[in-house]
Amino acid sequence: xxxxxxxxxxxxxxxxxxxxxxxxxxxxxxxxxxxxxxxxxxxxxxxxxxxxxxxxxxxxxxxxxxxxxxxxxxxxxxxxxxxxxxxxxxxxxxxxxxxxxxxxxxxxxxxxxxxxxxx
Numbered sequence: 474x475x476x477x478x479x480x481x482x483x484x485x486x487x488x489x490x491x492x493x494x495x496x497x498x499x500x501x502x503x504x505x506x507x508x509x510x511x512x513x514x515x516x517x518x519x520x521x522x523x524x525x526x527x528x529x530x531x532x533x534x535x536x537x538x539x540x541x542x543x544x545x546x547x548x549x550x551x552x553x554x555x556x557x558x559x560x561x562x563x564x565x566x567x568x569x570x571x572x573x574x575x576x577x578x579x580x581x582x583x584x585x586x587x588x589x590x591x592x
Contacts (some may be wrong), residue, residue: 523591530584537579538563543570 520528547569548554551562570576 521591523587526587527584527591530587534567534579534581534584535563538567541570541576544573 543551543553543566547566551565551569552558553562553566564581567579567581571578
């Protein structure tokens with residue numbers, strides 16, 4: 474007699490992965506998933522004033538990052554050509570630009586001050 478109960482977590486995990494892939498395909502194809510299909514819950518919380526300030530300053534840094542293209546060496550070193558570039562790579566790329574005289578200087582001070590006020 475086969476015991477299926479032991480395989481239940483594995484089966485549930487596989488089903489969750491299939492549902493996530495299905496949702497990703499719908500999003501990639503331009504079809505918006507229904508609210509009950511979306512894998513992440515929607516929270517209707519208001520951001521605090523400090524959090525809104527951090528978000529605003531972070532957006533300014535992202536805009537500064539996308540305003541210019543980095544040198545090939547920096548792009549390869551930080552893997553900036555990938556679609557999943559994160560905050561670490563963006564921050565390091567902006568710091569590399571600050572050390573180079575070809576790009577305008579980007580100040581992290583407003584963002585750091587806003588982040589300290591949040592925490």
